[in-house]
Amino acid sequence: MDTLLNLQALPLxxxxxxxxxxxxxxxxxxxxxxxxxxxxxxxxxxxxxEVPGLPVIGNLLQLKEKKPHxxxxxxxxxxxxxxxxxxxxxxxxxxxxxxxxxxxxVTKYSSISTRKLSNALKILTSDKSIVAMSDYNEFYKTAKRxxxxxxxxxxxxxRHCVHRDVMINNICEQFRAHVxxxxxxxxxxxxxxxxxxxxxxxxxAIGEDVNSIYVKELGSxxxxxxxxxxxxxxxxxxxxxxxxxxFFPYLKWIPNKGFEYKIQQMYxxxxxxxxxxxxxxxxxIACGVEVNCYLDYLLSEANTLSEQQVLMLLWExxxxxxxxxxVTSEWAMYELSKDPERQNRLxxxxxxxxxxxKLTEAKLCQLPYLAAIFHETLRKHxxxxxxPLRYVHEDAQLGGYTIxxxxxxxxxxxxxxxxxxxxxxxxxxxxxxxxxxxxxxLELHKTMSFGGGKRACAGALQAMLISCVAIGRLVQEFExxxxxxxxxxxxxxGLTTHKLHPLLTIPKPRN
Numbered sequence: 001m002d003t004l005l006n007l008q009a010l011p012l013x014x015x016x017x018x019x020x021x022x023x024x025x026x027x028x029x030x031x032x033x034x035x036x037x038x039x040x041x042x043x044x045x046x047x048x049x050e051v052p053g054l055p056v057i058g059n060l061l062q063l064k065e066k067k068p069h070x071x072x073x074x075x076x077x078x079x080x081x082x083x084x085x086x087x088x089x090x091x092x093x094x095x096x097x098x099x100x101x102x103x104x105x106v107t108k109y110s111s112i113s114t115r116k117l118s119n120a121l122k123i124l125t126s127d128k129s130i131v132a133m134s135d136y137n138e139f140y141k142t143a144k145r146x147x148x149x150x151x152x153x154x155x156x157x158x159r160h161c162v163h164r165d166v167m168i169n170n171i172c173e174q175f176r177a178h179v180x181x182x183x184x185x186x187x188x189x190x191x192x193x194x195x196x197x198x199x200x201x202x203x204x205a206i207g208e209d210v211n212s213i214y215v216k217e218l219g220s221x222x223x224x225x226x227x228x229x230x231x232x233x234x235x236x237x238x239x240x241x242x243x244x245x246x247f248f249p250y251l252k253w254i255p256n257k258g259f260e261y262k263i264q265q266m267y268x269x270x271x272x273x274x275x276x277x278x279x280x281x282x283x284x285i286a287c288g289v290e291v292n293c294y295l296d297y298l299l300s301e302a303n304t305l306s307e308q309q310v311l312m313l314l315w316e317x318x319x320x321x322x323x324x325x326x327v328t329s330e331w332a333m334y335e336l337s338k339d340p341e342r343q344n345r346l347x348x349x350x351x352x353x354x355x356x357x358k359l360t361e362a363k364l365c366q367l368p369y370l371a372a373i374f375h376e377t378l379r380k381h382x383x384x385x386x387x388p389l390r391y392v393h394e395d396a397q398l399g400g401y402t403i404x405x406x407x408x409x410x411x412x413x414x415x416x417x418x419x420x421x422x423x424x425x426x427x428x429x430x431x432x433x434x435x436x437x438x439x440x441x442l443e444l445h446k447t448m449s450f451g452g453g454k455r456a457c458a459g460a461l462q463a464m465l466i467s468c469v470a471i472g473r474l475v476q477e478f479e480x481x482x483x484x485x486x487x488x489x490x491x492x493x494g495l496t497t498h499k500l501h502p503l504l505t506i507p508k509p510r511n
Contacts, residue, residue, distance in 0.1 A: 051079055053085065057088060058087055059087065069386050069414035073415040075094070076097075081099070082401060087247050088248045090247060092389075094415075096415035097416055097421070101411045105411070105455065108398055109453050112403075115388060115391070119246055120259075129312040131316060147317065147458055150297035150298070160292070163204065171193060171196050172474065175507050186486075187507060189333055189505055190326065190502035193326060193470070201319075201321035202318065204317065205318045206277055206281050207281055210227060213273070217268075217276075232319050236323060278295065298313065334505070336475065346472070358473065367472065373431045375431075375447060378447050380429050385412070387451060392406065479507070479508040480506070481508070482506070483504040486503070
């Protein structure tokens with residue numbers, strides 16, 4: 001086909017050999033197609049089993065509850081760890097075990113590396129202009145390298161340690177102030193933790209926390225809560241907005257005005273706020289004041305990036321640091337608050353290592369039970385239950401089946417972490433399962449929550465440092481108990497495992 005397209009560029013007065021080249025090109029095209037068809041016919045691997053669905057719409061009605069990770073896991077009990085479904089006109093291969101997931105992410109990566117984004121994500125990510133949603137190309141490799149060097153890599157994390165220390169101290173002080181003012185009353189854990197986490201994200205991304213900012217395009221001064229809503233909450237909700245045209249691409253010419261207006265408004269407000277934040281920091285830089293942050297690094301080192309790419313990469317650093325770590329920390333504190341025995345076991349471990357001193361990051365390597373709590377929370381409450389879809393750009397073999405070019409790949413992390421063949425009583429929260437395991441060399445990848453291979457999550461180390469120190473310090477300084485009726489409050493939000501309702505728990509200072 002490439003030969004045929006190239007022929008169209010030849011002038012009419014091309015050499016006499018033009019017709020021969022044309023015939024040769026056509027012949028080559030048909031030979032390639034014949035070989036491709038024969039390879040398909042001669043494949044020794046069968047296609048994956050199919051989940052029965054309806055004509056035209058396929059399995060869409062079976063996914064109407066918007067918790068596909070749970071539906072996928074249920075189907076795996078019948079159809080096995082790898083099967084295919086139809087979402088409208090799209091063919092999707094769902095992977096539900098660690099083995100096939102790792103095969104897709106590592107061994108067969110060259111055939112399954114292209115991102116397949118929904119229409120909402122295409123708009124919100126400015127067509128794959130962030131690391132997490134980019135295809136594996138030069139932009140991805142450069143942007144991830146910049147992110148690790150300036151912010152998320154081990155050396156960069158040491159430089160940002162002071163910000164994390166301030167964040168944890170502020171969180172503990174706010175809980176202590178709540179107890180003094182409202183003894184024995186429950187506290188909204190998320191409200192305090194989320195606000196401080198957002199402050200940390202802003203410091204790492206643009207160099208300072210922000211209480212308010214004037215946004216020219218919006219014609220108003222926004223409060224910190226309004227900034228958070230526009231940069232974090234709205235895009236997280238927008239990311240799971242469903243456009244029916246995602247399932248019927250051949251009908252993309254039909255407008256969906258309600259969906260388009262909602263997502264475009266989110267995009268516009270996000271752009272306006274990010275531009276205002278960046279312009280404010282550029283004034284600082286122009287005055288010769290430099291700080292250790294992602295923005296300063298990008299402006300001085302990443303000369304090949306456009307202004308829009310810089311904006312998007314900064315926004316990515318803010319939203320990802322503000323959300324997923326909160327999910328893990330909130331669920332861990334929920335589990336510990338309803339389990340006094342395990343809470344006391346963690347306290348005893350911390351006291352044996354730290355004595356009367358406050359827990360610090362330097363002590364984490366001596367606290368295996370705290371690490372086990374972190375990993376077990378990730379396993380049961382993985383912040384991203386389904387890896388963003390990938391696209392198979394050439395025929396591949398996966399899990400003993402032939403996966404055809406054009407298929408979508410959905411890696412069900414929730415299903416992998418609920419696999420009874422690997423995990424004993426997977427629905428139970430049991431940190432002890434991670435003690436004395438043989439895979440300690442893969443400390444950050446004991447579950448599938450951080451992905452794997454070339455696309456392993458760049459923020460894995462930071463997530464572990466923040467969550468582990470926060471959980472440890474909170475248990476070290478307070479005794480925690482769930483508010484009455486809170487134990488059954490386990491609903492999650494939409495496509496994620498984000499706790500639907502904020503955690504309400506009662507802290508009691510120790511000593």
